[in-house]
């Protein structure tokens with residue numbers, strides 16, 4: 001997997017947007033970011049369909065991750081298999097490079113869904129298994145369930161950005177390091193806010209100032225610096241900034257070649273730390 005992918009939860013496949021999605025997908029492949037993150041629930045399947053349409057028009061191979069939503073009425077492996085089949089049909093593919101359990105809240109045990117995922121790996125429908133929004137304890141449960149089938153847990157997708165550093169304090173980043181699991185960071189640019197400092201609070205505007213200073217020194221943008229910081233934080237981090245425009249993908253790809261000095265990394269680290277409450 002490349003260290004940066006493209007989030008597609010706003011790819012809604014309306015005819016008027018499809019040409020833009022095709023250009024966005026092509027820009028990502030040109031820039032070495034040919035890894036697309038989708039889910040069956042994004043725009044009720046329209047995001048998966050939009051990726052499939054754009055990929056067919058482009059013709060180049062790409063990596064795709066999608067997610068199974070364990071909704072309360074979904075209780076059996078057969079329902080999982082049927083949902084996966086529909087995902088593959090929408091994407092126009094025979095297999096997924098990575099398939100996640102979208103969230104752990106389900107009347108069904110995590111191990112049951114992992115067993116269904118393992119069967120799909122054996123059947124050649126999934127290449128790697130991930131989970132999303134899971135705690136370190138849930139990561140351990142999922143990894144143990146998969147280990148019975150000699151399948152490693154590949155990823156835990158959680159929210160992680162300079163404005164949301166919870167994975168550092170709740171143990172998820174540490175668990176990813178110890179278990180050698182990718183931490184796939186969603187909302188890595190806080191919906192676009194991380195580069196502009198549009199949120200108010202002294203800690204956050206200090207962050208925007210620091211990002212701008214570092215960006216100016218590199219002839220880069222603040223968003224690129226924010227993404228480069230996440231990637232430099234740990235080798236296990238893969239970020240999937242959402243984008244529906246080719247210019248955003250091209251800008252974000254610049255983070256892949258942006259090397260921060262130790263001083264710059266530390267200055268951003270200090271500026272983004274939460275302001276202590278008095």
Ligand SMILES: NC(=O)c1ccc[n+]([C@@H]2O[C@H](COP(=O)([O-])OP(=O)(O)OC[C@H]3O[C@@H](n4cnc5c(N)ncnc54)[C@H](OP(=O)(O)O)[C@@H]3O)[C@@H](O)[C@H]2O)c1
Nearest residue numbers: 007008009186187188189190191192241242243244245248
């Ligand atoms: N597992 C989960 O539960 C979960 C939850 C939320 C999201 N996700 C995944 O994570 C992905 C990323 O999260 P997200 O899309 O919510 O938030 P995000 O990546 O932090 O931000 C996406 C927003 O930033 C804008 N943007 C992208 N590049 C930019 C740039 N260089 N400069 C300024 N603005 C820029 C995008 O605009 P344009 O659209 O105009 O390009 C979009 O409005 C999603 O697409 C989805 O695949 C997963």
